Amino acid sequence: MAQETRSYSVRQYMTALKQKVETTPAVWVHGVITQISEKPKVVYMSIADFEEGSVIPQATVSLTCFGAKFAAIKAKVASFDNPFEIKPQLKVQLLIKAEVYVPYGKLQAQILDIDPVYTLGELALTKSAILRKLATEGLLDKNKSVEFAEMPLRVGLITGEGTAAYRDFSTKLAESPFAFHVVPAFAKMQGNETESSVIEALEALRADTELDVVCIVRGGGSKTDLTFFDSEALCRAVANYPVPVFTGIGHEIDRSLLDEVAYQACITPTDCAKRLIERASESWEAMVRAARDIAEGARDCLGTYSAGLTSVGHRLQQILSKRFLEEKTTLAQIAVSLKKDMHFLFQSETGRLQRNADGLRQGTRKIIEFEKARFELSEQKVKSADPKQVLAKGYTLTLNANGKFIRNASELKPGDRITTRFRGGDVTSQVL
Template sequence: MQYMTSIRNKLAETPAVWVHGVITRLIEKGKVVYISIADFEEGNVKPIATVDLTCFAGQFAALRAKTENAATPFAIKEQLKVCFQIKAEVYIPSGKLQAKILDIDPVYTLGELALTRMAILKRLASEGLLEKNKMLPLPLMPLCIGLITGENTAAYKDFTTRLDASPFKFRVVPVFATMQGNSTEASILNALETLRDNDEIDIVCIVRGGGAKTDLNYFDSEALCRAVANYPIPVFTGIGHEIDRSLLDEVAGVYCITPTDCAKRIVEIAQESWSKLIETAKEIANATRLTLANCTQQLNSAGLRLSQKVSARIQAEKTRHALIRANLQKDTRFVLRDEFARVDRNAEGLKQGSRKILDLAKTRFELIETKVKGVDPQNIIAKGYTLTLDASGKFVRNAAQLKSGDTLRTRFKDGTVESVVR
């Protein structure tokens, strides 16, 4: 006991020092807050040194109030770079050496936060992500809206009330998420993925009402910014109050100052489209009426001209038909007279011609009969010629048909002689 007391007294003479590092653990347990800070090398996630710190709950509350009331407020949380004033001491009952937190330097953390924010903004700008979602075309009539906000919050009520008060039938598809604290990033990312699967959604709105300024630091998340910048449809943000602007607002397709302003902007887009539609409809109606009037006038003029032309054509056709009828009657008499005369001539011709045709045919028949008789074998034999037949009675026309021993029959005018070929 005396030994530990002497050590504590010796440590009491040691002056307090300022140390900085990243908070890797923060546990509030009863009246004591346990914090660990670590120092890291660039590019290495393994700490090169770690210090465990303690702080009474009352003292920690004072430190928290100090950071939250700074010109640019922030919350003491894990993964935050801080600069604490600490003093070494020993816990006598266990003989454990420990360090107690006395104060915090907000300027150091604010500087680190600003540098981090600037570095994220620079990376996003270099990759063209600040304008990527803004370049997506806004739907002309965004009636189906995906909404990411806290459940049963004033932001949800303000947003939906403003839409309900409009003359348009909006359909809101809410996905509730945590809008403050360490789970903000993961919760909103999950909500974005859920809404991505709904093909009917025209735009997505991320809204949050006012509150502690420290809560808005969660919307500087680089992962959130990248998700919104690369989102396939326009994303609207309405986070906090008019003076609040997070990195998420920088990459959003449309930045609005409050949830109500976000809903108002959507109504304005719908109203603009509706007004253009009404104006276009009026222009079409006026143009249609003018076109119909012109067409009616043109049709009336064309009808009148057509009526005049048809009447003139009918009269001309009547005159032509009357002339044709008169000519036809006159020509028919001439044609009938000529045809009757031709028929009479043909009748007489048939009488005379028939006899001539029969006489000519008879003469031709007699000539043919004379030729036939001239080539009759009997008449040829009678002139002194002979007719030689083989044993089968066929004509023998040349010697090549015969061989030795064949029997021949030769017909003469006055009889037949048989002979044998040798």
């Protein structure tokens, strides 16, 4: 007879498993936070292991933490000199106690504590790795090599809307004697949206090709906020920006990676504005000094040239006086010569005019007699061409019915009536 196999209900099995699992002592486990959700009474979190270069988790464990306990853990983190925010993608080492949630048959663990030193070490390693990568690619000094305007009056400003940082920065510039024009591009300056929001603001300001400088500022606050400015993507955006980028993040001691790649890292928003005013003041003073030097140089040159011109003036006066006397003598000689020449010409022209007058008197009579003879000859020719004279000589004239002279027989055709004019009368006939 077969031995009877003992059977358990699901609840009995899971309860027994829970009792067995919960005998496992609490242990320290490290991994990357993949998910976190804070509820009023409990916090849900997942951490996982990843192979380098892969986004697929090799192993994942679900964690829970009571709200009060999680608040104590965050207070512990905040007490360190370099606090950080517990958020996704952060490497952590947690003290956890395994447990089984019977209703869902789910293995999970409860968070009992955190090791901040582990995370700080990982953050430092990550920051150091990013810094080395930026240095290797020559990005730490790239924005610093961009030409900075002598008078940076058109300023792009990236900060939180309506913040104290915005007011402090704008007020400082407004109180200066220079006509600064601020073009704001508001962004999230803390939290997970910092990276994308600031990059979007940089791109928005890039469209303004007249900007002289862009300032990224935010006021003081938790040191945790500084970690958002260690973003590699944000550092690359600033390093490759076409105009100088100033930072005034509001931390006097710590420096973010963004400070490392910026053209100028300032300790506060007010200090950032102060640096711009100093640049404008230095340029103004340099211009004033240059103007003063030009004025002094001009005065020296004018003094030197004035003395030279006086000397040249004296020499020119002597030369002109001598030339004037020479020209005066020459003109006097020319005047005497012209007087003689004019007298000769006057006498010569007077004789010529007298001869012309005599010629006109004699020539007019001859011309009239010549023209009279020519007119009489023309009159004779006209008279000889008169048709009456032609008829008187025995010739006849033939006219058509319209009274026009017929010069050729080809102008007539049978039946035409013609008139033949004789000295003594006309005869009308018809062509056959």
